[in-house]
Amino acid sequence: xxxxxxxxxxxxxxxxxxxxxxxxxxxxxxxxxxxxxxxxxxxxxxxxxxxxxxxxxxxxxxxxxxxxxxxxxxxxxxxxxxxxxxxxxxxxxxxxxxxxxxxxxxxxxxxxxxxxxxxxxxxxxxxxxxxxxxxxxxxxxxxxxxxxxxxxxxxxxxxxxxxxxxxxxxxxxxxxxxxxxxxxxxxxxxxxxxxxxxxxxxxxxxxxxxxxxxxxxxxxxxxxxxxxxxxxxxxxxxxxxxxxxxxxxxxxxxxxxxxxxxxxxxxxxxxxxxxxxxxxxxxxxxxxxxxxxxxxxxxxxxxxxxxxxxxxxxxxxxxxxxxxxxxxxxxxxxxxxxxxxxxxxxxxxxxxxxxxxxxxxxxxxxxxxxxxxxxxxxxxxxxxxxxxxxxxxxxxxxxxxxxxxxxxxxxxxxxxxxxxxxxxxxxxxxxxxxxxxxxxxxxxxxxxxxxxxxxxxxxxxxxxxxxxxxxxxxxxxxxxxxxxxxxxxxxxxxxxxxxxxxxxxxxxxxxxxxxxxxxxxxxxxxxxxxxxxxxxxxxxxxxxxxxxxxxxxxxxxxxxxxxxxxxxx
Ligand code: ARG
Numbered sequence: 001x002x003x004x005x006x007x008x009x010x011x012x013x014x015x016x017x018x019x020x021x022x023x024x025x026x027x028x029x030x031x032x033x034x035x036x037x038x039x040x041x042x043x044x045x046x047x048x049x050x051x052x053x054x055x056x057x058x059x060x061x062x063x064x065x066x067x068x069x070x071x072x073x074x075x076x077x078x079x080x081x082x083x084x085x086x087x088x089x090x091x092x093x094x095x096x097x098x099x100x101x102x103x104x105x106x107x108x109x110x111x112x113x114x115x116x117x118x119x120x121x122x123x124x125x126x127x128x129x130x131x132x133x134x135x136x137x138x139x140x141x142x143x144x145x146x147x148x149x150x151x152x153x154x155x156x157x158x159x160x161x162x163x164x165x166x167x168x169x170x171x172x173x174x175x176x177x178x179x180x181x182x183x184x185x186x187x188x189x190x191x192x193x194x195x196x197x198x199x200x201x202x203x204x205x206x207x208x209x210x211x212x213x214x215x216x217x218x219x220x221x222x223x224x225x226x227x228x229x230x231x232x233x234x235x236x237x238x239x240x241x242x243x244x245x246x247x248x249x250x251x252x253x254x255x256x257x258x259x260x261x262x263x264x265x266x267x268x269x270x271x272x273x274x275x276x277x278x279x280x281x282x283x284x285x286x287x288x289x290x291x292x293x294x295x296x297x298x299x300x301x302x303x304x305x306x307x308x309x310x311x312x313x314x315x316x317x318x319x320x321x322x323x324x325x326x327x328x329x330x331x332x333x334x335x336x337x338x339x340x341x342x343x344x345x346x347x348x349x350x351x352x353x354x355x356x357x358x359x360x361x362x363x364x365x366x367x368x369x370x371x372x373x374x375x376x377x378x379x380x381x382x383x384x385x386x387x388x389x390x391x392x393x394x395x396x397x398x399x400x401x402x403x404x405x406x407x408x409x410x411x412x413x414x415x416x417x418x419x420x421x422x423x424x425x426x427x428x429x430x431x432x433x434x435x436x437x438x439x440x441x442x443x444x445x446x447x448x449x450x451x452x453x454x455x456x457x458x459x460x461x462x463x464x465x466x467x468x469x470x471x472x473x474x475x476x477x478x479x480x481x482x483x484x485x486x487x488x489x490x491x492x493x494x495x496x497x498x499x500x501x502x503x504x505x506x507x508x509x510x511x512x513x514x515x516x517x518x519x520x521x522x523x524x525x526x527x528x529x530x531x532x533x534x535x536x537x538x539x540x541x542x543x544x545x546x547x548x549x550x551x552x553x554x555x556x557x558x559x560x561x562x563x564x565x566x567x568x569x
Contacts, residue, residue, distance in 0.1 A: 006164065008123040009498035011036050011046065013084065014098060018048050021078040025071070026054055028061070038495060044088070044097030045491060051075060051094025068094035105490045106479045109549050113479075117556050122501030124163045126338040126372055130170055130331045131157045133343040134259075134266055137174030138251040139183055139209045142258060142401050145345045148380050151443050151562060153343040154264045155509045156378070158560045159500055168335060172327065173255075173270035175248050181230035184243040185222060186212035194243050199250045258401050262439065263562070269327075277326040278318045282311055285325070290361055302357045309354045324355050328375065332364055338372045341507065346379035353377070378507050408438035436564040443563060477541030479549075485526040486546060492522050496553050500560070509561065516557040523550050 007013060018034035026032065032050060039047040051072035055065065065071050072094025079088065079096075086101040112120055133153020136142040157167045186208070191197045202208050215222050233240040252268065259266060282298070285291050291298050296314035311322045331337045342352060356375045359365045365373055413434035416422070421430060481487040496515070503511040526532050526546070534543040558565045 006119060006121050006123060009501055010084075010100070010494050011038065011498040012123060012501075014046055014048075017079055017082055017084075018050070018075065018096075020080050021075050022050070022054075024078040025074045026058060029054065029057055038498070039097070041488075041491075043091055043095070044099045046098040046100070048075065048096040048098070051090075051096070055094070070094075072096050100491065100494075102481045102487060102490075105487070105494060106481045109490055109493055110479045110545065113545065113549055113552065117496075117552050118162070120497045122163050122497045122504070124160065124165050124501070124504060126165055128166045128168065128335065128337045129160055129339040129341060130168045130335065130337045131160070131341045131343070132170045132172045132327075133157070133341075134255075134264070135170075135172040135174070135344070136255060138248055138270070139179065139205065140174075142255055144401065144404065147258075147401050147404070147442075148345070149343040150259070150262065150264055152378065152380060152509060153341075154262070154562050155512075155560060156341060156343070156504070156507060158562060159504050159509065159512070162556075162560060163500060163504055165339075165504075168331075168337060169266050171255075171266040171268045171270070173251075173268055175251075175270035176272040176275055176323075178227075178230050180233055180244055180247070181226040181228070182212050182216045183209065183247055184229045184233065184240055185226045186215060187243050187247065189215075194246060197246060197250070199253050202250060205250060205254055258405070261405055261435075262443070263564075271323050274323050274326040274330060275318070277330055278322045281326045281329045282318075282322060285311070285358075285362055288362060290358070300358045300361070302354050302361075305350075305354060305357075309358050320351065321355055321358075324351075325358065328355070328359055328364065332373055338374070340373070340375045342375070342377045344377070344379065346381060349377060349379045352379075376507055404442060405439060408442045409434050410438075412438040412441065440563045444561075477545060479545040480539070480542045481546075482539065482542075483526075483529075483532050485522075485529050485532050486543070489522050489526045489546060489550065492519055493549055493553050496556070512557060512560060516554065516561070519550065519554060519557070 015034040015036045018036060019032075022029070022032045022034070032054065035049045035053075036046055037049070038045065051068045054075075055068040055071045058065070058071075065074065069090060069092075072090040075094075076088050076090050076096050079085070084101060084104050086099045086104075088096060088098050090096055131153050133156075134146055134150040136146040153169075157169050160167050187194045187197055190208075199205065216226055217223075229240060233244055248270075282291065285300065286298075290300050291311060292301065292308075293299075294308055297310050298312035299308035299310050301308045309321050310319060311325065313319055328340060331340050344352075352375075356365065356377070359375065360367055365375060369376075413430060416425075416430055416434060416437075421433075425433075481490045492515075499511060499515040503509055527534070532539075532543065534540060534547065537543065555565060
């Protein structure tokens with residue numbers, strides 16, 4: 001398969017060599033996991049730190065070694081020969097340092113240029129993953145929090161997809177619940193024939209929702225009809241189902257505009273999709289003895305948390321937790337996902353914590369967090385306004401996403417005009433650059449504001465860098481990493497796979513952002529060094545190949561980060 005063709009990261013390849021050595025060095029210690037890490041060139045390029053741990057395991061049992069350095073020495077001597085390794089040495093308490101072979105490095109980079117960067121995909125331990133992201137609520141405005149979920153989720157999905165994981169990109173929209181009774185009744189009131197209630201006819205959906213809520217709060221008769229409407233909807237009455245479908249459709253079209261602008265793909269499976277699965281799931285949890293009565297509700301108690309997880313409300317209805325349990329059941333059993341990743345703001349952390357623990361109690365997920373199937377919640381910070389409160393506009397509305405994107409685009413357009421690009425560039429170039437820069441800036445800032453720092457310099461710097469890097473020399477000639485700056489750049493390029501792997505494994509896309517930033521610095525150092533002159537030097541072909549490889553990796557970083565690079569500014 002495609003997967004088998006991937007060799008994985010440099011770190012992973014070295015780990016395999018160490019595994020072979022361990023089998024010979026300590027034959028009675030099975031399954032020792034190699035601890036290999038990149039080490040910034042002080043003693044080598046990579047270091048293996050197993051000697052001390054192994055020593056403490058074997059010291060009572062064997063007289064073969066006199067201490068960790070001797071274990072390290074043996075690990076080194078038993079390493080199989082490999083063209084990857086130029087030299088290795090043992091330092092301190094048995095650290096085994098590896099210096100990579102320059103020839104092998106150059107060959108690997110050149111191979112990537114020929115075969116494509118997909119060959120540098122890391123090897124992930126899962127085949128199928130669900131990324132549950134964006135997930136706004138129908139008939140409410142999509143807000144900045146949903147934008148963050150959208151773009152961080154998209155990046156994680158892209159990184160996993162690059163790593164050959166089949167990703168089910170799920171938009172778990174809030175499209176079910178009592179608020180629909182109110183909306184349906186209001187729709188009936190406003191439109192004689194509700195089938196004509198399109199988004200154009202309704203106009204501002206947020207205003208529509210608010211007006212219906214006002215109506216609900218002010219008029220007891222309306223309230224009663226709305227509550228009746230919920231019963232009719234849940235009973236499957238045709239007219240009510242159709243009105244509900246209409247509201248969903250209108251909302252969906254609104255959300256779609258945002259996804260389109262950001263180039264994000266999602267498949268909608270909302271609350272209503274999982275609703276039919278809830279009774280069966282609750283029943284099976286009850287049969288397992290997990291569900292108990294508490295204050296009229298049916299709940300699952302979670303160790304270490306003083307309030308239980310409510311799975312059936314006291315009125316017999318289901319809630320957010322019951323839906324999420326049913327959705328998790330579906331994803332594990334029907335979709336056979338081995339990793340289910342959720343992106344919401346940190347405000348929902350406890351919900352996820354509790355329902356993951358319930359799933360572990362039920363035996364759906366293994367205990368702990370180191371084995372699969374696994375569920376993970378990525379909680380990002382709330383977006384705050386200048387007043388330190390939730391980001392809102394002057395009239396106390398939550399900031400509308402479309403407005404934010406419009407504003408970003410128009411500001412970057414103004415900046416381009418100010419720089420005189422109006423005379424130089426075509427209208428089309430201005431528009432597309434304004435979009436790339438404007439949306440890119442919003443995306444970058446929102447994606448990395450939790451990690452804050454240097455998002456903006458990174459963004460600008462790398463965009464500019466791509467311009468100089470772009471000098472493609474074709475794929476002819478041989479790449480040689482003669483100069484230290486060339487070797488440093490080559491090594492950083494080769495570490496791309498392990499960085500993506502780390503970003504995926506720990507669900508931290510900012511790791512890739514850091515990598516890209518460092519890449520631009522390391523490239524600059526090489527490119528501005530007179531000793532590494534590119535055009536017109538003896539080494540021109542080789543250096544052009546190195547520039548080309550940098551461009552390929554940089555472009556892939558931008559692609560995985562969901563940012564459209566620009567080539568002139
Ligand atoms: N609709 C929810 C909200 O806007 C987010 C849903 C997240 N996904 C999930 N499976 N709970 O807060």
